[in-house]
Amino acid sequence: MDAILNRRSARAYETRGISDEIIHELLLAAQAAPSGGNGQAHVFGIVRDQARKNALAEAAGGQKWIADAPVVIACCARLDADWHTLPKEDFGLQVNTLRFGERFLRHLLAYPEWQETAVLLADAVPLIPAEHMVLAAKAHGIEGCIIGWLDVQKASGILQLPADIRCLYLLPLGYPARAPGAKKLRSLEEISFCETYQSK
């Protein structure tokens, strides 16, 4: 609870690096994360090279402070390559049909660019593992910030990823250089309900 309640997104970092031992621990934390159908489609790139960090920050809409982090984790997903050809009984296809509706799934299947559709459907894949990393890092006094404002294709090119792996989020990590500002939380009444929403 301490790590969870005191975690904050940090966007300014000390120059101090992050040891390989800690990075190894963060990868173990990511590895242990739950995943749909136990697919474990998450892949993480550890980026320390300054030029590469600069390029990734550029791909993140010019959020230049990202390049000041000693380590940027590239949070990637392994895509279902050419998922148009998946058999009807494929687990992921069945789950997505149920979640998004048959009509929308038919639209997606008709869309000619398999990779763009697969990126959309894989959007959540790296997020829970990334948050595992964030909370494990917090125990070492390290903070990060999940970055979704990202040109996925540009970032994936910078990382020289194959076509069936895309970088969906960045996670700059470092020892925070300043205390976070105040954050107003929505009340528990606003963010929860018992049994049905009508009982609020």
Ligand SMILES: Cc1cc2nc3c(=O)[nH]c(=O)nc-3n(C[C@H](O)[C@H](O)[C@H](O)COP(=O)(O)O)c2cc1C
């Ligand atoms: C999916 C996701 C995407 C985010 N993308 C960005 C981003 O591109 N740039 C950024 O500065 N913060 C980004 N954030 C961080 C949020 O702005 C931040 O979590 C929110 O303001 C709450 O602040 P806190 O993390 O300090 O509690 C993202 C967070 C999440 C969960």
